[in-house]
Amino acid sequence: MPIGLIILQYIHVLFAATLLGSALFIDLVLWPTLLRRPAPEAKGFFETSLKTTSILMGVSSGITFLSGILRGTIFGNIHSWNDFVTPYGVTFSIAFLATLAMMIHGPRIGPKLLKEVWKGKNFTPNAKAKVHSALAVSWISVLIILACMVLMHFGL
Template identity: 25%
Template sequence: MDFREVLLVLHILLAIIWAGGVLFIGWGVFPAFRKMAFVQQRTFLQALMQWSHKFLTAAGGGVVITGVLLGTVFGPISQWQDMITTRYGLIWITALVIGIVTLLWGTVVGFRQSARLFSKVTLWKQADAGNTKPLTKALAAVVLLESAEGVGFAALVVLMVLF
């Protein structure tokens, strides 16, 4: 196995960790934590986000870096012109932009919005006291905002199938 193949395996593994981790939190953990009391939900989600944010951001960054290397140093893009004059180059640059935007969206926009929600202790205490509507609305907004990452992942999968 040559170095390019090792890099490709690493790229795929990091993509699985990044996308799989984000999707598991959204579709696996998020619905399951709803069984807890609201104040416990806040504490749990805050701890989960603080731990997973660094790990998943690093995996996403690794996907972008290995993707750049696979397309350029160890791939067919040898000059700037290749990115706009070849089918591979157009797909590659599109995937690069979508990957970077998806990573930045999750690490900057989504994470900050979630952190803001978790810092609003009174919202969670109100929900524990029976007034769940404001928290439910805020959680729905975060879920909608975070779903942009899922769209980015889906677009990346479509582009990878096109290669």
């Protein structure tokens, strides 16, 4: 039995689920709730949660990324540069690039929103639109990455 592969797949899916679950919670629960509370209270809450959120998502994305690379190479189908031009290799590369982009862009979202959503003790007039557009990038990346995972499962 490929025990190493099973453990690696478990780690990959565990941290991928943590990442996806955290993103869903932030987008669908945390931000809509913050925008319904008084601005100073919402700002205090968001500021306090920012560091822990960054650690949780940074660690989850890092482990998901590294375990995904190992899962596709040493423990998977990609063993030479030629394998990158197969359908599986192309899907793998898209997942690689989309996750890398998300890991670079993701940590900037929170601090950017902290600057743009509040002005003094009030919300800025277009706070809701700013939140929606900032979070849309992470949503789109996650949907693309998840589609890649499903395709790779079927050998594509």
